[in-house]
Amino acid sequence: MISIENVTKRFGKRQVLQDVSFDVKDGEIVGFVGLNGAGKTTTIRIAAGTIQPNSGDVLINGHSVTKEKRVASKYLGWVPELPIFEQDVKALDYFVYIAGYYGIPGGEAREMGKRLFEEVGLSGREKDKLRNYSQGMKKRFALAVSLISNPNNFLFDEVLNGLDPQGIQFFREVALKMKKEKKAILFSSHILSEVEAIADKVVFIHKGRVVKIATMDEIRNSISTRNLRVVLGKVTKEAISEAEKFGTVEVNGNTLVIRDCKADLQAVSMALSNFQVLEIGWVTGGLEDYFFKLTSG
Numbered sequence: 001m002i003s004i005e006n007v008t009k010r011f012g013k014r015q016v017l018q019d020v021s022f023d024v025k026d027g028e029i030v031g032f033v034g035l036n037g038a039g040k041t042t043t044i045r046i047a048a049g050t051i052q053p054n055s056g057d058v059l060i061n062g063h064s065v066t067k068e069k070r071v072a073s074k075y076l077g078w079v080p081e082l083p084i085f086e087q088d089v090k091a092l093d094y095f096v097y098i099a100g101y102y103g104i105p106g107g108e109a110r111e112m113g114k115r116l117f118e119e120v121g122l123s124g125r126e127k128d129k130l131r132n133y134s135q136g137m138k139k140r141f142a143l144a145v146s147l148i149s150n151p152n153n154f155l156f157d158e159v160l161n162g163l164d165p166q167g168i169q170f171f172r173e174v175a176l177k178m179k180k181e182k183k184a185i186l187f188s189s190h191i192l193s194e195v196e197a198i199a200d201k202v203v204f205i206h207k208g209r210v211v212k213i214a215t216m217d218e219i220r221n222s223i224s225t226r227n228l229r230v231v232l233g234k235v236t237k238e239a240i241s242e243a244e245k246f247g248t249v250e251v252n253g254n255t256l257v258i259r260d261c262k263a264d265l266q267a268v269s270m271a272l273s274n275f276q277v278l279e280i281g282w283v284t285g286g287l288e289d290y291f292f293k294l295t296s297g
């Protein structure tokens, strides 16, 4: 479990984080969302122990990153937005070198490296120098490194940035697999559809403050559009022209979506009653609608 507790951070005179608090529970994927400069990376770097907060703390499985960094780090994996590695070293050699910091002897580290390279889709590229890795490959390498201590908490900072669709799918599946294994995952991303696809809960940060924490169910239920979805038992020409009296109609099998519906649900339900209304309800919006509503407010 990752607990961010009242974290405050200033860079010089600029207040970058103000009293940021939230939890990522075991078996939970938490989306971390905010505009550019909102404070996501700073929060993540504080959680990873690479920068110190001015006040507050982050607990990893109950261990303070500010006071017990070594122990806390053992339970934490981190894939940074722009992984920076030694460029002139062969990837597997560098992995073995890093594993040394975790007290893993050379031979064992090499075997572990081969296994993890395969797991993250880098087999065959063990002898390439890191300078010859693409951005996506560097992220996969950072993931392999983060798996060395088999931690149960993960920080993914904009891991999808600059990835091709295959890379995006790979990291989505990694996060979902980790969730199944009851790991705690904090996942920052600008690709809101991806956050929506995997997150259980979303933390919204704006100008250094947490402005909202909501589950995906709460988000979906709170945004209702003027688009009405109706499932009919009988979809006939008459049914469609009846529906068209209320707005533009899209037909997909037995489902009609009346866009910008001018009437209320009961009126449409009555008007279509001869065509067997099996289901009727307003289409709910997604994370993107919610995010814009929140930040424009």
Ligand SMILES: Nc1ncnc2c1ncn2[C@@H]1O[C@H](COP(=O)(O)OP(=O)(O)OP(=O)(O)O)[C@@H](O)[C@H]1O
Pocket (backbone or CB within 6 Å): 011, 016, 034, 035, 036, 037, 038, 039, 040, 041, 042, 043
């Ligand atoms: N080392 C630093 N020194 C001074 N200011 C910094 C430093 N790192 C970050 N900042 C400032 O802190 C604020 C938050 O930056 P941060 O990178 O955490 O935002 P972010 O939400 O991750 O943004 P993005 O979505 O663009 O990655 C910004 O105003 C940024 O300029």
